[in-house]
Amino acid sequence: MIRLEHINKNYVSGTKTVVALDDINLQIQAGEVFGIIGRSGAGKSTLIRMLNLLERPSSGRVWLQDQDISTLAEPQLRQVRQKIGMVFQHFNLLQMRTVLDNVCFPLRLAGLTRAQQKARALEVLELVGLQDHVHKYPRQLSGGQQQRVGIARALANHPQLLLCDEATSALDPETTQSILRLLAQINQDLGLTIVLITHSMDVIRRICDRVAVIDAGKLVEQGEVLDVFLHPQHAVTQSLLSESGVEAEGWQDMAAEVQGRLLRLSFTGSSTATPLLSQISRDYQLDLSILQGAVSRIKDVPYGQLVVAANGDLSRWSQVETLLAQQGVDCEVLRP
Known part of the structure; x- marks a missing residue:
């Protein structure tokens, strides 16, 4: 479904060039949950933003289905993005709008009528378990409930792909598990492809089918989660497993x-x-x-x-x- 070919991303600051991504090659299959893990500053947030071209590569190509979206002009790219949902770490909700209005927002941008907006918004809010909170404001919700609103909003336009940028990092452990169960249910029931980035091997273990490990802008290891957990090849992967308690030392x-x-x-x-x-x-x-x-x-x-x-x-x-x-x-x- 997604293919990255020789992706490089450089940032220039004065006379200094910072390499954020270095020759990334990656394939993500339709219907899978794919995890991208790395420490802070490794380049994982930049990488996930390449998938909807919120960040454009310095060089390389981004394929969605059989289309090279890195060649598209901005108007065409906006149409593609309507089929790519995104869930953020800090929810990014409109604080002065109700839960229902937050979910209707992308539907209004897509040109749906008010009746169509409301019908679809109520449908996805029921899917995420918030059918009784449609008239509340974000400040009246818990962190987990706010993230469920974010997920409902991301699902509103029937996306083919759901991107989760540290979607559980701002949540407590119990709420994290409930959000991961929801994402797993969405993947199973809708067959939706999900790509998530995280710094937690426990998140990878609980939900992902395959994983890529990124360090200093390079993909250092990737494969089936089971293989990577039981037979980690790279020192960074081994360290992440050890820090998470999956691979104990001593x-x-x-x-x-x-x-x-x-x-x-x-x-x-x-x-x-x-x-x-x-x-x-x-x-x-x-x-x-x-x-x-x-x-x-x-x-x-x-x-x-x-x-x-x-x-x-x-x-x-x-x-x-x-x-x-x-x-x-x-x-x-x-x-x-």
Whole structure:
């Protein structure tokens, strides 16, 4: 659905040139939830604004469906943007207008009649659970409710694409989860493509199908969320996972104090709940010490990763590896 080809973005300040994006190549498929993660200043906000050309690239091309929108003049680009909804970190609501009026605003710009505006606005407000708040003003709503208004407004024009720029960063953890559940429901029920940027690996884990990691204007890693979480390749990704608590540190110190073969076991799906370690310990007379572990879900898929020390007679280790492989468990030997 979306394709970025060799996107570069430079800002010139006096005699100094700042590189915000450096040769970005990215494809986003229709119907998926795609996450872009990076630290502050990494370039992720600039990148998401390339998708609707609120920022124009210094060079490169932006494709939406089969159309190179980077070649469009502003009048044509405005028509394209009507099919791209955007949700902002700080809501960007009209404070002197009611909830209903806020959602009607983009519909009025699109040329709908008053009756059409109201009918569509009420439809999307019901979708986001605010049908009882249509006549309230933003100041009368909680932060989560205000963000739901922002989402309803973004959905009003039947967009093909929804962009979320740090949509949960201003919210408390409980409200964040409710907004993420709403976005997941919208993606599932409407088949809407969603691109979100965040600095939180937990947000990526809960809602995204694929993720791109950006650092200093470069895409340093991208792929299926499950693969990136279980097998991070770049130091920035590993650091983000560690900071989020997904990949805990400290097991290296414990590993120095225990003997035996050191393993990292990664498992997904049904194997997550299978008592494999008990079976291996019992059938092969091995003592297994768990030095670090995490079991959770990525979207709807259970996953886990353990660092384990195995002690005992390892002469039948090849049979253990076969059993793990049969159960879909990836076994990485960290220390022979």
